[in-house]
Every structure is written in C-alpha cells, then in structure tokens.
Amino acid sequence: MSDSSRVRPGSTLEIRDLQVAVEDKEILRGVNLTVRAGETHAIMGPNGSGKSTLAYAIAGHPKYTVTGGQVLLDGADLLDMSVDERARAGLFLAMQYPVEVPGVSVSNFLRSAVTSVRGEAPKLREFAKDLKAGMDALSIDAAFAQRNLNEGFSGGEKKRHEILQLELLKPKIAVLDETDSGLDVDALRVVSEGINRFRSSGETGVLLITHYTRILRYVKPDFVHVFAGGRIVEQGGPELADKLEAEGYESYTKATA
Amino acid sequence: MGLETKPLSTLHDKASYDVADFPVPTGREEEWRFTPLSRLKGLHTGAAASGGVAVQVDAAPEAVVETVGRDDQRLGRAYVPADRVSAQAYAAFEKAVVVTVPREAVASKPTVITVTGTGEGAAYGHTLVKLEPMAEAVVVLEHQGSAVYADNVEFVVGEGATLKVVSLQDWADDAVHVSHHHALLGKDATFRSFVVTLGGDLVRLSPSVSYEGPGGDADLTGLYFVDAGQHLEHRLLVDHSTPNCRSNVVYKGALQGEDAHAVWIGDVIIRVEAEGTDTYELNRNLLLTDGARADSVPNLEILTGEVAGAGHASASGRLDDEHIFYLQARGIPFEDARRLVIRGFFAQLLEKIELDELRERVFAKVEAELEK
Structure with missing residues (x-):
C-alpha cells in the first residue's frame, strides 16, 4: 500500500519505570511495559487508577510532569521530544475527549496532520480518495469533512473521527484512550473494525486503554494488564479480561488502597 | 444648533455640532478613559488642518459621487457629533464626499473610497453615503498611509434599502485615526458593517446605529489585530428607539506584543418605545503574548419590558x-x-x-x- 516507509516492521514502544505527577501529586508510580509491532495490549483498571495519565504522559500533554523513567520508541526517548515530534516519530493517541476547535475544518485539519506526519503534502486527488475511503469505512457522512473540528459532534462521531485519523496517519504505535466509552453497540463495532484494519498489517502496536471488557470482544488483545494505584499490578493473556469481567476490580483497589 | 441631551439613557447623553459644547478631555471621562490622549497628536485640542490626506473614489456606475462644501444641506442630518474629536472634525472639514445610490438602483460593483495619508499633518473629513429607498450597494472605505485624521461618516439607508460597508484601517505604523461611523436605518432597511483594523499607532473608531422606523436590521462585525505598542479602540453604540428592529454586534480581536492594547465598548440602548427589539453583542479577545491588554465593556440598557431578545457576551483569554x-x-x-x-x-x-x-x-x- 502507499506509504510503507512509515510503518517499519519491528517498531517497539518501551515504557521503563515511568513516574508521572500532576501538580505535585504522584499519579504513576513506576510503569513498565513493552509493546511490540503486531501486539495488542489492553490496559484495564478502575477509574482514577492512572490509565489516562499514562496515555497523556506518553503523548506529552503539558499538564503531566514526568518525574522519572523513560519512554522509548525504537530506542529514541519520546520524553525528550515535543508533542508534535512524538507524533511525527510514529506515536498516536486517540483521545477520550477530543476537543472542539472552532473555525478549523476537519478536512483542513486532516490535510495539515497528514502533511506534517508524512513530511510532505499529499497529492490532493490521492488525499481526497483516501479520505473518502476512510470515511466510508467508518460510516462517516461526507459533509463531515466541512464541519469544524469536533464541534457539535456526537460522542460516536468524535470517536469515529479519532479512528479515521488513526487510519490516515498510520502510526507505529497507537495508544487508544477509552475509545470505547460512550459508544453504542453499532458505533463500537464500526470503531473496532477500524482498529482491526489498522493492526491487520501486523506492523503496528496497539495499547488499548479501557475500563470495560466489551471492546475486547471486538478487538482481541494479546496481553491484558491490570492497572491500579498508578502501576501495573497484574498481567496475563486475554483470559485475564474474562476474570475481570466476572470479578471486577475490587480485589485490586483494595490491595492498593 | 445647541446641546441636545437624552437624559433617558446614560450611554449616549450628549450630541452637538459645536466643539465648545465638549470640554477638552482629560482622560478621566468615561468615554476617554481608555484612550491615550497624548498620542492623539492634538486631534482633541483642535490641531489645525493641514490637508494631510488624499481621498479617491472609485464608484459603481449606478452611484452618484459628489465632492461638496461645508454648506451642503444634506450633511450632518443623520448624525450629530457625540464627542469632542467628532465635533472638531465636523467643524473643520473643508470638502465632503457624498455618494448617492438612487431609488431602487442596485450597484453593480462596490464603491471604493480610499483615504491615503500623506504624512503632512492633521486632517479632517466628512463622508455621506446615502441609499435611497430600495437601493442596494456595497461601499468599501480604505485607509492607508501615514495620517493624523479625524472624520465622520454618515450612512443613510433608506426604506427597504441594503447597504454593506467594509471599512479597512490598514494605516502605516505612526497613523492616528479617530472616526465616527453612523448608520441611520429607515423602515425595513438592512445595514451590514464589517470593520477591519490592523494598522496605525492609535485608531479609535466609533460605529453607531439608529433607526427611523420598524424592521431595521443592523449587523456590525469587527476584526482587529493589535501589535506591540498599538492602541486599537472600537466603541459601538446601537440605539434602539423604534419597535421591532434587530441588531447584532460581533467583534473579535487578537493581540500580540508588549503594550498591545485593544478596547471594545459595546453599548446598546433599548428605549421605552422600542418594543420587540432583538439585539445581541459579542466581543472576544485572544491574547497571544504577555504584555498585551484587552479592555472589553459591554453595556446593555433596557428601558422596556417587551424585548424579543437581548444579550451580550465578552471574553478575553489566551x-x-x-x-x-x-x-x-x-x-x-x-x-x-x-x-x-x-x-x-x-x-x-x-x-x-x-x-x-x-x-x-x-x-x-x-x-x-x-x-x-
């Protein structure tokens, strides 16, 4: 397919002893996790366990202060890079609450993003074709491209739009922060299909953060990690998700309280 | 023509053609407190005119353009100066430009009035744009060059007529411009004003609207970009004195650099007789750097209980x-x-x-x- 240069087999995201604070409050207390190309890791945990902090800290949100550790993408420390450099290095964060940006149209935004990530402006006709195909696949109405970024989008539209970006930008590693939250079953299926298309090449890694096991029926993880109290407290295969489904997080929250 | 006072409202309480009716501002007056008087280069203290601007008109073929003297009876009928500099401009201009669009004429292209500062000292101007009933026209006012300039612009929009105005203040860095734009709307008239202020050391532009009959519809939009050291001030006044008229004011500005200063005053009066008024005003400022300052003051004075809608909003942020x-x-x-x-x-x-x-x-x- 086009742009094979961006997706190199063998990309690896290594999170080493990551410690993160928000306004002097320690949230992440030493996270270790390695995501390789072709792997899908689910991070599950109760609200307030620090899952989203992990996502935003990796992406470089200014609210989060890294107080220790490393995040390496193919050996280069993302923590030394600006937010946009991280994205151009091949990291993608699908946001839980994508912000509305008044006056910036979806098509203008997407073209700017694709141009930045690829390092050159896409050919207009090719871009229009890719965009249309991407939107069709996610059942996004064509008029959507002319709307202002996330403005007045329903919860489902926002999430589809995040996945559209994922498919257009083709990162090496995708961090999906509760992409399933607030979706009805139909939207969840559409969004999951997008994620599955993205990972079907086997050359990308996925870190899927979720509170619920529901999405894991559509996007099968290779590894499941339980997050509590700012660190990973248990790891396993897909069967761990089934256990969480049956038993909930109670035993973990008690243990770390 | 003595002093007229309109005691019912505190927002627009004084109007006169006589400079002497307005004391020289000290900076403590409500209407002058934001303006750095020392940078007005004497416009408020009666600086002598030395003809520092050139005015050019490129008119639509349907419009009649005249350059007239002070004694032309059509001038000053729609608008009575409301502050010292405006009265000074009215007392001191030598020639006025009058653009008339005849009844039911539809102008086939914009009429462009270009005011170019020649850097030769203070100048005063007067412009009258008159649309007769059912006429339609677009007028562009362009300001460029280096000037110390005060003027009054009257827009008389006849019954059922539609006037769209774009006023572009693209002055050189050292220019000083104090201007009043007044639109008088006839019954069912439509007025669209788009003000863009980018250049100049100090620009103080006061667009105002009043209505002669019901059904008038005014839309005032403004955009400004304030750089370091610039003072760009916009003072809006919409005076609803007849029933069932509409006004909508939206001004947005961005500021960057040390001592970039924007002032926006949005006054709306809904008088007792103006039942069914629908009005909204909004100002937003985007502060792009430290050291920039935006003052934003919306004032809504409602003297009747029967309004269709009245609201205002103001926000300045990063x-x-x-x-x-x-x-x-x-x-x-x-x-x-x-x-x-x-x-x-x-x-x-x-x-x-x-x-x-x-x-x-x-x-x-x-x-x-x-x-x-």
Whole structure:
C-alpha cells in the first residue's frame, strides 16, 4: 500500500519505570511495559487508577510532569521530544475527549496532520480518495469533512473521527484512550473494525486503554494488564479480561488502597 | 444648533455640532478613559488642518459621487457629533464626499473610497453615503498611509434599502485615526458593517446605529489585530428607539506584543418605545503574548419590558492549550497549530465578507500579522 516507509516492521514502544505527577501529586508510580509491532495490549483498571495519565504522559500533554523513567520508541526517548515530534516519530493517541476547535475544518485539519506526519503534502486527488475511503469505512457522512473540528459532534462521531485519523496517519504505535466509552453497540463495532484494519498489517502496536471488557470482544488483545494505584499490578493473556469481567476490580483497589 | 441631551439613557447623553459644547478631555471621562490622549497628536485640542490626506473614489456606475462644501444641506442630518474629536472634525472639514445610490438602483460593483495619508499633518473629513429607498450597494472605505485624521461618516439607508460597508484601517505604523461611523436605518432597511483594523499607532473608531422606523436590521462585525505598542479602540453604540428592529454586534480581536492594547465598548440602548427589539453583542479577545491588554465593556440598557431578545457576551483569554495539544498530537508543529487555531478564531467572521477578492485580501493581511 502507499506509504510503507512509515510503518517499519519491528517498531517497539518501551515504557521503563515511568513516574508521572500532576501538580505535585504522584499519579504513576513506576510503569513498565513493552509493546511490540503486531501486539495488542489492553490496559484495564478502575477509574482514577492512572490509565489516562499514562496515555497523556506518553503523548506529552503539558499538564503531566514526568518525574522519572523513560519512554522509548525504537530506542529514541519520546520524553525528550515535543508533542508534535512524538507524533511525527510514529506515536498516536486517540483521545477520550477530543476537543472542539472552532473555525478549523476537519478536512483542513486532516490535510495539515497528514502533511506534517508524512513530511510532505499529499497529492490532493490521492488525499481526497483516501479520505473518502476512510470515511466510508467508518460510516462517516461526507459533509463531515466541512464541519469544524469536533464541534457539535456526537460522542460516536468524535470517536469515529479519532479512528479515521488513526487510519490516515498510520502510526507505529497507537495508544487508544477509552475509545470505547460512550459508544453504542453499532458505533463500537464500526470503531473496532477500524482498529482491526489498522493492526491487520501486523506492523503496528496497539495499547488499548479501557475500563470495560466489551471492546475486547471486538478487538482481541494479546496481553491484558491490570492497572491500579498508578502501576501495573497484574498481567496475563486475554483470559485475564474474562476474570475481570466476572470479578471486577475490587480485589485490586483494595490491595492498593 | 445647541446641546441636545437624552437624559433617558446614560450611554449616549450628549450630541452637538459645536466643539465648545465638549470640554477638552482629560482622560478621566468615561468615554476617554481608555484612550491615550497624548498620542492623539492634538486631534482633541483642535490641531489645525493641514490637508494631510488624499481621498479617491472609485464608484459603481449606478452611484452618484459628489465632492461638496461645508454648506451642503444634506450633511450632518443623520448624525450629530457625540464627542469632542467628532465635533472638531465636523467643524473643520473643508470638502465632503457624498455618494448617492438612487431609488431602487442596485450597484453593480462596490464603491471604493480610499483615504491615503500623506504624512503632512492633521486632517479632517466628512463622508455621506446615502441609499435611497430600495437601493442596494456595497461601499468599501480604505485607509492607508501615514495620517493624523479625524472624520465622520454618515450612512443613510433608506426604506427597504441594503447597504454593506467594509471599512479597512490598514494605516502605516505612526497613523492616528479617530472616526465616527453612523448608520441611520429607515423602515425595513438592512445595514451590514464589517470593520477591519490592523494598522496605525492609535485608531479609535466609533460605529453607531439608529433607526427611523420598524424592521431595521443592523449587523456590525469587527476584526482587529493589535501589535506591540498599538492602541486599537472600537466603541459601538446601537440605539434602539423604534419597535421591532434587530441588531447584532460581533467583534473579535487578537493581540500580540508588549503594550498591545485593544478596547471594545459595546453599548446598546433599548428605549421605552422600542418594543420587540432583538439585539445581541459579542466581543472576544485572544491574547497571544504577555504584555498585551484587552479592555472589553459591554453595556446593555433596557428601558422596556417587551424585548424579543437581548444579550451580550465578552471574553478575553489566551490560546487554549487543549486546542494546541490536540493539533500537535497529530504531528502539526506548534507554530502551525497556533496559526490554525487563530485562523479558526477569525474564520467565521471572515466568511461574512461577501466580496471574495476583499475577503482574500483581509485574510492575507491577517496571515501577514501572524507571521510578524
């Protein structure tokens, strides 16, 4: 397919002893996790366990202060890079609450993003074709491209739009922060299909953060990690998700309280 | 022609053609407290006219353009000066430009009035744009060059007529401009004003609207970009004195650099007799750097209980970190992200300029401001 240069087999995201604070409050207390190309890791945990902090800290949100550790993408420390450099290095964060940006149209935004990530402006006709195909696949109405970024989008539209970006930008590693939250079953299926298309090449890694096991029926993880109290407290295969489904997080929250 | 007072409202309480009716401002007066008087270069103390501007008119073929003397009876009928500098301009102008669009005529192209400062000292001007009933026209006022200039512009929009005005203040860095734009709307008249203020050391522009009959519809839009050291002030006044009229005011500005200062005053009066008025005013300021300051004061004075709608909003703030983060997280470098967000901030306003060529020019100018 086009742009094979961006997706190199063998990309690896290594999170080493990551410690993160928000306004002097320690949230992440030493996270270790390695995501390789072709792997899908689910991070599950109760609200307030620090899952989203992990996502935003990796992406470089200014609210989060890294107080220790490393995040390496193919050996280069993302923590030394600006937010946009991280994205151009091949990291993608699908946001839980994508912000509305008044006056910036979806098509203008997407073209700017694709141009930045690829390092050159896409050919207009090719871009229009890719965009249309991407939107069709996610059942996004064509008029959507002319709307202002996330403005007045329903919860489902926002999430589809995040996945559209994922498919257009083709990162090496995708961090999906509760992409399933607030979706009805139909939207969840559409969004999951997008994620599955993205990972079907086997050359990308996925870190899927979720509170619920529901999405894991559509996007099968290779590894499941339980997050509590700012660190990973248990790891396993897909069967761990089934256990969480049956038993909930109670035993973990008690243990770390 | 002595002093007229309208005691019912505190927002517009004085009007006179006589300079002597207005004391020289000290800076403590409500209407002058934001303006740095020392930078007016004498416009408020009666600086002598030395003819420092050249006025050119490129008119639509349907419009009649005249240059007339002070004694022309049509001048000063729609508007009575409301402050010292306005009265000074009215007392001191030598020639006025009168543009008339005859009854039911539809102007086939914009009429462009270009005021070019020649840097030769103070100048005073007067312009009257008169649309007779059912006429339609677009008028562009362009201000450029280096000037110390005070003027009054009267827009008389006849019954059922539609006037669209774009006023572009694209002065050189040292220019001083104090201007009043007054629109008098006849029954069912439509007035669209689009003010763009970018250049000048000090610009103080006061657009006002009054209504002669019901059904008048005024839409006042403004865009300004204030750089270091600039003082750009816009003082809006909409005086609803007849029933069932509408007004909508939206002004947006961006500020960057040390001592960049924007002032926006949005006064709306809904008088006792103006039942069924529908009005809204909004001002937003985007502070792009430290050291810039925006003063924004909406005043809504409602003297009747029977309004269709009345609201105002004012907000000044910085670029939203979350907007920038979102764009950067998609690989877009900080400077590009910032440009996209600022462009977006102005986009909805710029779309209101219906003339493609002019919209593109204003857009390009805003882009150029961003590159500074």
